[in-house]
Amino acid sequence: MTCRVAIIGAGGYTGVELLRLLCRHPGVEITCVTSLEDLGKEITRVFPSLPKRLASLRLENLDVSKVVEAADLIFTALPHKAVMDIAPQFIAAGRKVIDLSADFRLKDVAVYERWYSRHSAPDLVKEAVYGLPELYREQIRSARLLANPGCYPTSAILALTPLLRNHLVDVKSIVIDSKSGTSGAGRALKTGSLFCEVNEGVKAYGVGTHRHIPEIEQVLSDQAGEPLTVCFTPHLMPVNRGILSTSYARLLKPCSSAELHELFAAFYRDEPFVRVLPEGELPNVSAVRGGNFCDIGVVSETRTGRAIIVSAIDNLVKGAAGQAVQNMNIMEGFEEDQALQVVPLFP
Amino acid sequence: MTCRVAIIGAGGYTGVELLRLLCRHPGVEITCVTSLEDLGKEITRVFPSLPKRLASLRLENLDVSKVVEAADLIFTALPHKAVMDIAPQFIAAGRKVIDLSADFRLKDVAVYERWYSRHSAPDLVKEAVYGLPELYREQIRSARLLANPGCYPTSAILALTPLLRNHLVDVKSIVIDSKSGTSGAGRALKTGSLFCEVNEGVKAYGVGTHRHIPEIEQVLSDQAGEPLTVCFTPHLMPVNRGILSTSYARLLKPCSSAELHELFAAFYRDEPFVRVLPEGELPNVSAVRGGNFCDIGVVSETRTGRAIIVSAIDNLVKGAAGQAVQNMNIMEGFEEDQALQVVPLFP
Amino acid sequence: MTCRVAIIGAGGYTGVELLRLLCRHPGVEITCVTSLEDLGKEITRVFPSLPKRLASLRLENLDVSKVVEAADLIFTALPHKAVMDIAPQFIAAGRKVIDLSADFRLKDVAVYERWYSRHSAPDLVKEAVYGLPELYREQIRSARLLANPGCYPTSAILALTPLLRNHLVDVKSIVIDSKSGTSGAGRALKTGSLFCEVNEGVKAYGVGTHRHIPEIEQVLSDQAGEPLTVCFTPHLMPVNRGILSTSYARLLKPCSSAELHELFAAFYRDEPFVRVLPEGELPNVSAVRGGNFCDIGVVSETRTGRAIIVSAIDNLVKGAAGQAVQNMNIMEGFEEDQALQVVPLFP
Amino acid sequence: MTCRVAIIGAGGYTGVELLRLLCRHPGVEITCVTSLEDLGKEITRVFPSLPKRLASLRLENLDVSKVVEAADLIFTALPHKAVMDIAPQFIAAGRKVIDLSADFRLKDVAVYERWYSRHSAPDLVKEAVYGLPELYREQIRSARLLANPGCYPTSAILALTPLLRNHLVDVKSIVIDSKSGTSGAGRALKTGSLFCEVNEGVKAYGVGTHRHIPEIEQVLSDQAGEPLTVCFTPHLMPVNRGILSTSYARLLKPCSSAELHELFAAFYRDEPFVRVLPEGELPNVSAVRGGNFCDIGVVSETRTGRAIIVSAIDNLVKGAAGQAVQNMNIMEGFEEDQALQVVPLFP
Numbered sequence A, B, C, D: 001m002t003c004r005v006a007i008i009g010a011g012g013y014t015g016v017e018l019l020r021l022l023c024r025h026p027g028v029e030i031t032c033v034t035s036l037e038d039l040g041k042e043i044t045r046v047f048p049s050l051p052k053r054l055a056s057l058r059l060e061n062l063d064v065s066k067v068v069e070a071a072d073l074i075f076t077a078l079p080h081k082a083v084m085d086i087a088p089q090f091i092a093a094g095r096k097v098i099d100l101s102a103d104f105r106l107k108d109v110a111v112y113e114r115w116y117s118r119h120s121a122p123d124l125v126k127e128a129v130y131g132l133p134e135l136y137r138e139q140i141r142s143a144r145l146l147a148n149p150g151c152y153p154t155s156a157i158l159a160l161t162p163l164l165r166n167h168l169v170d171v172k173s174i175v176i177d178s179k180s181g182t183s184g185a186g187r188a189l190k191t192g193s194l195f196c197e198v199n200e201g202v203k204a205y206g207v208g209t210h211r212h213i214p215e216i217e218q219v220l221s222d223q224a225g226e227p228l229t230v231c232f233t234p235h236l237m238p239v240n241r242g243i244l245s246t247s248y249a250r251l252l253k254p255c256s257s258a259e260l261h262e263l264f265a266a267f268y269r270d271e272p273f274v275r276v277l278p279e280g281e282l283p284n285v286s287a288v289r290g291g292n293f294c295d296i297g298v299v300s301e302t303r304t305g306r307a308i309i310v311s312a313i314d315n316l317v318k319g320a321a322g323q324a325v326q327n328m329n330i331m332e333g334f335e336e337d338q339a340l341q342v343v344p345l346f347p
Helices: A013-022 A064-070 A087-092 A109-115 A122-127 A133-141 A151-165 A212-224 A257-267 A317-332 B013-022 B064-070 B087-092 B109-115 B122-127 B133-141 B151-165 B212-224 B257-267 B317-332 C013-022 C064-070 C087-092 C109-115 C122-127 C133-141 C151-165 C212-224 C257-267 C317-332 D013-022 D064-070 D083-092 D109-115 D122-127 D133-141 D151-165 D212-224 D257-267 D317-332
Strands: A003-008 A028-034 A073-076 A096-099 A145-147 A175-180 A231-236 A243-250 A274-276 A294-301 A306-313 B003-008 B028-034 B073-076 B096-099 B145-147 B175-180 B231-236 B243-250 B274-276 B294-301 B306-313 C003-008 C028-034 C073-076 C096-099 C145-147 C175-180 C231-236 C243-250 C274-276 C294-301 C306-313 D003-008 D028-034 D073-076 D096-099 D145-147 D175-180 D231-236 D243-250 D274-276 D294-301 D306-313
Touching: A003 A013, A003 A064, A003 A317, A013 A028, A013 A317, A028 A064, A064 A087, A073 A317, A087 A096, A087 A122, A096 A317, A109 A122, A109 A212, A133 A151, A133 A317, A145 A317, A151 A175, A151 A212, A151 A231, A151 A243, A151 A257, A151 A294, A151 A306, A151 A317, A175 D175, A175 D243, A212 A231, A231 D243, A231 D306, A243 D175, A243 D231, A257 A274, A257 A294, A306 A317, A306 D231, B003 B013, B003 B064, B003 B317, B013 B028, B013 B317, B028 B064, B064 B087, B073 B317, B087 B096, B087 B122, B096 B317, B109 B122, B109 B212, B133 B151, B133 B317, B145 B317, B151 B175, B151 B212, B151 B231, B151 B243, B151 B257, B151 B294, B151 B306, B151 B317, B175 C175, B175 C243, B212 B231, B231 C243, B231 C306, B243 C175, B243 C231, B257 B274, B257 B294, B306 B317, B306 C231, C003 C013, C003 C064, C003 C317, C013 C028, C013 C317, C028 C064, C064 C087, C073 C317, C087 C096, C087 C122, C096 C317, C109 C122, C109 C212, C133 C151, C133 C317, C145 C317, C151 C175, C151 C212, C151 C231, C151 C243, C151 C257, C151 C294, C151 C306, C151 C317, C212 C231, C257 C274, C257 C294, C306 C317, D003 D013, D003 D064, D003 D317, D013 D028, D013 D317, D028 D064, D064 D083, D073 D083, D073 D317, D083 D096, D083 D122, D096 D317, D109 D122, D109 D212, D133 D151, D133 D317, D145 D317, D151 D175, D151 D212, D151 D231, D151 D243, D151 D257, D151 D294, D151 D306, D151 D317, D212 D231, D257 D274, D257 D294, D306 D317
Parallel strands: A003 A028, A003 A073, A073 A096, A096 A145, A175 A231, A274 A294, B003 B028, B003 B073, B073 B096, B096 B145, B175 B231, B274 B294, C003 C028, C003 C073, C073 C096, C096 C145, C175 C231, C274 C294, D003 D028, D003 D073, D073 D096, D096 D145, D175 D231, D274 D294
Antiparallel strands: A175 A243, A243 A306, A294 A306, B175 B243, B243 B306, B294 B306, C175 C243, C243 C306, C294 C306, D175 D243, D243 D306, D294 D306
């Protein structure tokens, strides 16, 4: 049976990425795409990369009752704050929601309100499931409201969880230095996102203040079994897609690169979308471009007693739309890799 | 029944692109990949973008008898000159060959020898079929030796053929100004292909001397029904993939943009991989990245009496590996778009 | 004696480029910088590339009387339409104006109004001098109102003038295919200027309708001694800076590459900023990045009887700010290359 | 009096950068440029960005006695190992040497031999002066053999020295995460330096093994007054120029961002080439492109008790050729910023 889906916020980069993946999904029919701009325009004119057979889809204004009627499952690809007001209506109407914003990721409303703003649907926060399949697959199966993880958190959590689960590192020593492609900043008009500002530039931003910090800390604390904080610094890179996170943690006792590698390889052995690279190799975002993979390389630096884990994802795929489709597949009982077998594009 | 294929020259950009596409083809088994370098190395180590299930493929030295034994159809992704010596052996052994080099594209051996070098298999030249499906689909069906078109020629020929078939333009007036991504230069080590030499640069090269000139002229002359020459200038762009060709020709009589658009839309109506854009819109290589499409925009510039046709392809897909797979599909009786439904990756 | 200068519209890319060049000019004092945004902000905070000693300059709102008081010469780096209303006031107050917009480039007000919009200062149009020093140096010396040439026109006019002055080509055959870096689109917020839209993309735009067409035609007609039209197509490239123009024209009689080269070398022998490359070499925008040069390569394509001239400039330097400073130097009696000896930055 | 200089290894990116800067130096005459390739070729043909007046310089084979005759001061821009054999001859002949390789940076020959290879001139190592003017200006004045610092070390040492001199941080907690442009890999032919391999990619390399580690540790230990180790990870970015280093260290006692800023501003108050940015602002490599600056931004992250220092340099200028010229200026008694007043190029 076909799952009818709607995409709220289809005019952005996450929106077009959902369309790219979902239009090849044999179990899905895309019935509704909404946006604030380009209303009435065929989606194939807005994004000429999309195949002609999607031409009948036109961008619509968001009308909750129409969406509820048209779709069984709704992807919300909006900025935070915008989703908390509409998700309750979709849920109340019996629809499933996969939210790509930050509104339902933090379980502690007080934390959400400290880092973001007031929350208008605190009750729903409780039942939302954090959609990182490698860690929470069982809960995802029965989710009605799924909080799709942030891009930086996905890369950092997959890199550090095997160390924390096994209590190998000092939880006070974690430094995560992340480098992101520019699509992570979205399609909104900002001087800092202009080609000439980004191209040939490299910079850090949001040092100590980025809103993905509490998300990373929440999940890693859960995995470690104790509260922890992380020092996280995002950087902007002149590439369209990709996040490379270099995570540093002090080892509690000596552990060779070979041992670390064995640990990671075993931890992710059955995961279809985590590729632990051969020992001695390190990932490059160019090898995951367009694919739903998280590639991981591990090094034990014995001189300073640190584990250095390098992880690479495509921020729009495993960091957003691909992971959302993976979650949908789990929630709807499809094969987990349905529509996600796309081979990364290199070069 | 499964078609067993070999890729000769799998270590280059065309090689990895063939692997990306063919590994998703339900009717194909890749049995052999050869290279001059990285011998014995798993192909997934050479190209970590490829899926793990290809890990059993290792790069081998070229051994003609082993290839003949392993494969029913052979893709030769080598530089020109290298193929003319081995293709006859494959053909003699009853194998089909899809040659991505220039060795069998030019029907007149004298022309080949003037632009390239001496030809060692002139007899085979006669039976080779030029593999542009939009123009020569019937001949392709029964080809044993298929000459896969060059990247620049594909973009230029698809842009100009509707005008020439309908005798709308002065055949002496054709100027083709093409802009190519750097993967067109291949993976060989050349100072001019280094990142710092290409990035932030734009240049013309091979003005009046590029070897794709006789190929374009051969096919366009055939389509026009009269011999013609073209003024063709290639340029190098700092993008990985893509060719944008801007073709200029003087109209023999006035013809509006709307009329030109109607002509092109009708000409390519049933073609799965040529997308004539809505009137007034122009293509961007970013909308065909990773896909097998040729996007075309048309303008009639009444001030100077010229038709200006802008065409965009991904040089590695419709300009090389994708077109080769399309030709294989036709030759083997598969659906023509099998393994080619990949949606272009934007952004 | 020091020339006090003001920059109207200092918050854009042309503005920062004027500041980069002028702050090293020993005969100039920058006294006033205006903008619509970032009012009151130190220019070194807006553009941290600028040296600390400019920190006392703060962006101000445009106040004509204050500018007149502060400056002897005024650079107007605003969009077209904005200058025609203020330039008359500056001129009336006895100040010199170097206008980097299009408002005073077209001598025929009717042509301006057809391609742009109504003109509010038609009388001043007559006295404005078109500031291409290589062609109009004498008139520039005594200019009060200088119309600084457009970026595309500079590259195309310098490429074609030697051919037209010598009546070597068919004036009906001219095709100019130009490729521009993205800084040419300015610093305004447009979706099409976002990094992810431009990066890895190549496209044509404004085919047959770009406003630089009448400017090119006006100057080339003047140089040819007869009215002519050109077929001009601009393209957008993913580089910050640079225009490469490939100009095609049919030769009226055979002329070898060597002869063409000799002609160009002689024509520009005494020009400090035009570099005719050795025969057989073609320019790259990467060799003029940050410098005030126009590099030119020439080819005679005997097969099709065409001259192909490739010219490269930095659109922000010889195509805008650098040429403006060159014009100021001529108008003020400074050495023509004062502050323009900057060596291009490669790589 | 003019200082005659030679550049050994002028065909690489550091070579052309030395030429760009030195050709504008009023006290310098470039008399000799050597290379292994392009022998006899005019330097302006190898690097068409350079001004025509350098055309009389042709690349020569290295002939020590000719160099000694031609030059008073010699820049060696060769890979490590190549310099240790020739520098002694230049010094013995009474010439000064500024070595841009790693051969004379490490004071402990055993350390050099552990990280690099056997050293053939251990005696000269003792007298070589490490050329970071901000820390060792006095020693530089009288140097005969100057070891120009590595690019990564320059960015990291300038970032961390104010903290270490003041004993503000735990010396065991230092993590340096650096991102470099591709010119840092030089102009040698390597697959990993090809445009299509670097573009749209981001990767770490040399984790725990990069040869700049002992250099950073040597200088920081000297500044801290106690031996220390650092965890240093370099990354490759798709930009031509620039290093951004993000340095993390645990504060021994609380210290606000404002206090850190005050400390750094005071420390570098009189330095012409270190720009401590206003509090709250962070550097971007695009603001130092082509200039000799090190821009520094500081943050105290109170949540995790760490100082985060972000520093940006152009790896070819402050990280190589610019610093070499700065050292020459100090050694020769020129103004320290002579030929280095170049304003960075943005955008």
